[in-house]
Amino acid sequence: MAEEISPGPTRDAGKESAPISPPRRRASSKRSRMILIVVIALVVVVGGVFLWRYLGSYESTDDAQVDVHLYPVSSRVSGYVVKVNVNDNQYVQKGAVLVEIDPRDYEVAVDQAKANLASAEATAQSLNIAVPITSVNTESQLRYTASGIEDAGAGITAAEKQLAAAHAQLEQAESVDVKAQDDLVRYRALVDKQEVAAQVYDQAVAAAKAGTASVAAARANEAAAQQSVQQARSRLGQSEASHQSAETGPQQVSSTRARARAAAADVQQKRAALEQAKLNLQYTQIVAPISGEVNKTVVVGMNVQPGQELLSVVPLDEVWITANFKETQLKNMKVGQRSKIHADSDGRTFEGHVDSISGATGPVFSLLPPENATGNYVKIVQRIPVKIVLDPGQNEDHALRPGMNVVPDVYIR
Numbered sequence: 001m002a003e004e005i006s007p008g009p010t011r012d013a014g015k016e017s018a019p020i021s022p023p024r025r026r027a028s029s030k031r032s033r034m035i036l037i038v039v040i041a042l043v044v045v046v047g048g049v050f051l052w053r054y055l056g057s058y059e060s061t062d063d064a065q066v067d068v069h070l071y072p073v074s075s076r077v078s079g080y081v082v083k084v085n086v087n088d089n090q091y092v093q094k095g096a097v098l099v100e101i102d103p104r105d106y107e108v109a110v111d112q113a114k115a116n117l118a119s120a121e122a123t124a125q126s127l128n129i130a131v132p133i134t135s136v137n138t139e140s141q142l143r144y145t146a147s148g149i150e151d152a153g154a155g156i157t158a159a160e161k162q163l164a165a166a167h168a169q170l171e172q173a174e175s176v177d178v179k180a181q182d183d184l185v186r187y188r189a190l191v192d193k194q195e196v197a198a199q200v201y202d203q204a205v206a207a208a209k210a211g212t213a214s215v216a217a218a219r220a221n222e223a224a225a226q227q228s229v230q231q232a233r234s235r236l237g238q239s240e241a242s243h244q245s246a247e248t249g250p251q252q253v254s255s256t257r258a259r260a261r262a263a264a265a266d267v268q269q270k271r272a273a274l275e276q277a278k279l280n281l282q283y284t285q286i287v288a289p290i291s292g293e294v295n296k297t298v299v300v301g302m303n304v305q306p307g308q309e310l311l312s313v314v315p316l317d318e319v320w321i322t323a324n325f326k327e328t329q330l331k332n333m334k335v336g337q338r339s340k341i342h343a344d345s346d347g348r349t350f351e352g353h354v355d356s357i358s359g360a361t362g363p364v365f366s367l368l369p370p371e372n373a374t375g376n377y378v379k380i381v382q383r384i385p386v387k388i389v390l391d392p393g394q395n396e397d398h399a400l401r402p403g404m405n406v407v408p409d410v411y412i413r
Contacts, residue, residue: 220265338353
């Protein structure tokens with residue numbers, strides 16, 4: 001019976017050791033919580049460091065838009081619009097004919113200029129033939145009689161009138177040529193800066209050539225008139241004395257040669273006029289200066305004038321981003337740094353790089369820059385435009401359109 005109840009003391013011993021277990025569990029739980037807190041703190045610190053480094057690796061702004069140079073297309077000549085070959089928002093290639101002006105008036109002008117040139121060339125050819133003939137005929141001028149004195153006097157009067165008229169024409173031609181040369185210098189500077197189209201400079205060149213030819217023709221006409229005056233006086237002298245009339249031979253030849261030179265200058269003038277007429281005929285077809293989408297205001301039936309804007313071409317392949325960063329964000333920003341552009345329209349991300357940083361803040365270039373020299377001055381953080389260009393192939397589908405809002409991130413580290 002004693003052996004059967006021996007397990008009793010074991011239960012009593014278990015009851016005595018039971019109170020020792022809870023403190024051990026509490027200590028173990030406390031250590032676990034401390035380890036967990038330390039691990040969480042380390043994770044937060046490490047994550048905060050990485051987050052701080054990441055956020056400090058780039059600068060971002062939501063004050064940014066897609067930008068592009070718009071190409072206005074205007075008429076070079078006046079006329080009636082007979083055909084418009086494009087629709088609104090149509091994509092066109094560079095050199096495509098956009099608008100056609102009625103060319104018939106300019107075709108007539110070209111034909112007239114050709115006829116004038118042919119007449120001037122024929123006159124110049126006849127005077128060149130007359131030079132040797134005049135050399136032979138000068139000998140017969142020695143036989144003038146006294147009855148030719150009255151005719152010679154009238155010839156002198158007429159020649160002097162012609163000389164006065166030729167001198168007036170020369171002054172007019174010189175004034176026109178001075179203006180044409182000044183215009184040529186101005187347009188050359190503008191076309192080098194690409195502020196005007198090359199066709200404007202071509203027209204200025206043609207006008208300058210025409211002005212130079214007109215001056216040459218006027219000078220030659222004046223020289224011919226002077227020679228005519230001298231020739232008339234020489235004829236009068238021939239009747240008075242045979243030795244004086246003998247000296248008129250070379251002067252007559254010189255006069256004929258002067259007229260031949262005047263005819264040659266007139267040929268140059270008519271040739272320049274023909275070139276101008278051909279240019280005007282060419283300008284009746286208005287072509288696209290660059291590839292892009294069209295925004296037009298012209299319609300068939302309009303009577304347009306030179307310089308009137310008819311449409312604009314938007315080159316979607318040449319868009320860039322104008323990002324207005326705060327001046328405090330430009331400390332580490334440099335040209336060439338990588339950028340990611342997030343479009344608001346579809347959420348796409350485009351790759352690019354910083355192309356340039358503006359030389360001044362935006363308000364400086366405004367029509368009325370702000371004046372801060374007041375007693376109530378409040379310092380405002382200024383924004384400076386930064387130009388960001390897209391990498392090749394980023395906008396092949398033309399998803400970015402001028403004026404769209406974007407958010408660029410420029411990685412400065």
